[in-house]
Amino acid sequence: MTGPELANHYRGYIVCLNAQAWPQLGDFVHGHVVHNGRQLGLSGYRDMLIGNFADIPDLRFNIGLLLSDPPRVASRLYFDCTPSGEFLGLAIDGQRVAFTENVFYEFRERKIVEVWSVIDKAAIEAQL
């Protein structure tokens, strides 16, 4: 895929997440995906996302910046949401928080095989 094609494919992945369209997740995520050094595989990755939506009922992924340099994508995601309990070890307890995630992805055969993510925890702490 060209850079623009890979960027469009990535946008489809974000649409899939926001729709919680889990049967389609395998179109975007590789069976042996690794997330921040953990070998989750597709089912573990899906379980992580389902858990995120359970912990944050109004979770929505918003793309701020998007770079495509095949086979990699880098994205700055914006969140404005209300974790119901604990999040990143912080007691949020239903407070609304806004924060960002700077995340890198590597694709193989149109599917994400590795993710390197950093969430701006300090920004959340500053809002508590």
Place this chain on the structure above:
Amino acid sequence: MTGPELANHYRGYIVCLNAQAWPQLGDFVHGHVVHNGRQLGLSGYRDMLIGNFADIPDLRFNIGLLLSDPPRVASRLYFDCTPSGEFLGLAIDGQRVAFTENVFYEFRERKIVEVWSVIDKAAIEAQL
């Protein structure tokens, strides 16, 4: 600049930082640079970096992942260093810590005009 040219130019910026070659910083950083929403300008940006090296005497920037999608660069930086006192509000006090920074840059006329950086504070906390 093409993608590979911008990536090479960015590598020169990292060489400049590690050499603490402050008179050359203006070759890479715009006079009106904004860092995480703060309008620092070149002198404020330089002061921030000088402060980082003062707080972390063995600071060294290591590029892990590098994406170039002109006019933007995304980089995952690795650090393995020894902050002498407080860092990100954490009392490090001379302990060696390893952590990453996922950071986006926008260039204009070969110079960085905006930076969006997230440091993995949770990873540092886990080492204390």
